[in-house]
Amino acid sequence: MNIERSYLQKLINVIGTSDIKIITWVRRSWKSELLLAFKAYIESNIENCNIISINFNDYRFKWLRTDDALYEYVESKYNPSKTNFLLIDEVQMCTGFEDIINSFHNSKKYDIYITWSNAFLASSDLATLFVWRTFEISIFPFSFSEFIKYYGYTDIDLAFWEFIEKWGMAWSYQYETSTEKDTYIKWIYETLIRRDIIDKYNIKFEALLDNITKFLMDNISNITTVRKITNELKSKWTPINHKTVSAYIKYLCNAFIFYKIKRYDIHGKKYLSMQDKYYLVDHRFKYAVNGTKDRDIWRVYENIVAMELLRRWYEVYIGKLHEKEIDFVAMKWGETLYIQVSDDLSNEKTFQREVTPLLQIKDAYPKILITRSKQNTQQYEWIQILDIARWLLDN
Numbered sequence: 001m002n003i004e005r006s007y008l009q010k011l012i013n014v015i016g017t018s019d020i021k022i023i024t025w026v027r028r029s030w031k032s033e034l035l036l037a038f039k040a041y042i043e044s045n046i047e048n049c050n051i052i053s054i055n056f057n058d059y060r061f062k063w064l065r066t067d068d069a070l071y072e073y074v075e076s077k078y079n080p081s082k083t084n085f086l087l088i089d090e091v092q093m094c095t096g097f098e099d100i101i102n103s104f105h106n107s108k109k110y111d112i113y114i115t116w117s118n119a120f121l122a123s124s125d126l127a128t129l130f131v132w133r134t135f136e137i138s139i140f141p142f143s144f145s146e147f148i149k150y151y152g153y154t155d156i157d158l159a160f161w162e163f164i165e166k167w168g169m170a171w172s173y174q175y176e177t178s179t180e181k182d183t184y185i186k187w188i189y190e191t192l193i194r195r196d197i198i199d200k201y202n203i204k205f206e207a208l209l210d211n212i213t214k215f216l217m218d219n220i221s222n223i224t225t226v227r228k229i230t231n232e233l234k235s236k237w238t239p240i241n242h243k244t245v246s247a248y249i250k251y252l253c254n255a256f257i258f259y260k261i262k263r264y265d266i267h268g269k270k271y272l273s274m275q276d277k278y279y280l281v282d283h284r285f286k287y288a289v290n291g292t293k294d295r296d297i298w299r300v301y302e303n304i305v306a307m308e309l310l311r312r313w314y315e316v317y318i319g320k321l322h323e324k325e326i327d328f329v330a331m332k333w334g335e336t337l338y339i340q341v342s343d344d345l346s347n348e349k350t351f352q353r354e355v356t357p358l359l360q361i362k363d364a365y366p367k368i369l370i371t372r373s374k375q376n377t378q379q380y381e382w383i384q385i386l387d388i389a390r391w392l393l394d395n
Helices: 005-013 031-045 059-064 067-077 097-107 123-129 144-151 156-166 170-174 178-201 206-218 226-234 242-254 284-290 297-311 348-359 388-393
Strands: 020-024 049-055 083-089 111-115 134-138 258-265 270-280 315-321 324-332 335-341 367-371 378-380 383-387
Touching: 005 031, 005 134, 020 031, 031 049, 031 083, 031 111, 049 059, 049 067, 059 067, 067 097, 097 111, 144 156, 144 388, 156 388, 170 178, 178 206, 178 242, 178 284, 206 226, 206 242, 206 270, 206 284, 226 242, 242 258, 258 297, 270 297, 270 315, 297 315, 297 324, 297 335, 297 388, 324 348, 335 348, 348 367, 348 383, 367 388, 383 388
Parallel strands: 020 111, 020 134, 049 083, 083 111, 258 315, 335 367, 367 383
Antiparallel strands: 258 270, 315 324, 324 335, 378 383
């Protein structure tokens, strides 16, 4: 499995910092492979180092799944004459790991890197679990660039269509057909992610969790509120209340199935607390769980752009400009991008609908319209019109 260089570089950049470095993502990602790649980098590039590496998925380390055993093992491997790296994969499988990791960090003897599964811990738990500062690296599904490298495509346009059909969890790539991939992805959802959520949060209404999941999958790119979901499900005679819906959505986001994107008032320069959008970590979940009868290709494009912006470390918001909406406002280190996404601009009415909100933004930040043009960059007034496939390859 090829490891995206940006993730590995992210780890390399924080070598020697005092933070506890934590790698997270949805079940069946390649967190473990990233940690192995990082270990190989240390061995090849850091002189006089001592690597203490533990993988709790490996049966050989089963005996370390208690706090005392882990503490004694790590301390026995410590070498005071070297730089000591502590790498622990699936740390949550050790009981009492929080106190042990805090103790190791407090000793200032180890440069600590750990992975955990969202099944047991959410990113929001970091502040309460660890006394010290943490540095989190969230891993996303394969990018289009990684997809092309993996399959060796030379035709960008053919590759993009295949990307739409095959994009997904890293390990789904070992299957040849879309049916096999969907079967695998559905298995991940049903037996790992869904079951993890039910077990962790003691879900009593499994059918309600499924209905909320399917609703969010069908409404990617739509403004969504807890009240709207509640009213929709109530109309189908589902016993439900706002509090339960809100909690179940939070669990789905904690599991990295959905990412909540909040709204931003461009004119007022303020964040809005209501009417969010939810995007799937991988649109293949929608096809695997809900079927392919509604392809909704424009929703897929918007979902792909949302995940790519997150992958590129942007803060992502839905833009509100008076009564108009901008699909994405992406911010990073003083940079701001305004982005509209459309699957087809051949209709003049559609074209004007997409460009009008961008033209009404008067600041100097880039305005971008991403579509499926199969062409290089075009210009309309001060708006860049970019083909989605080529934009995805432009890092």
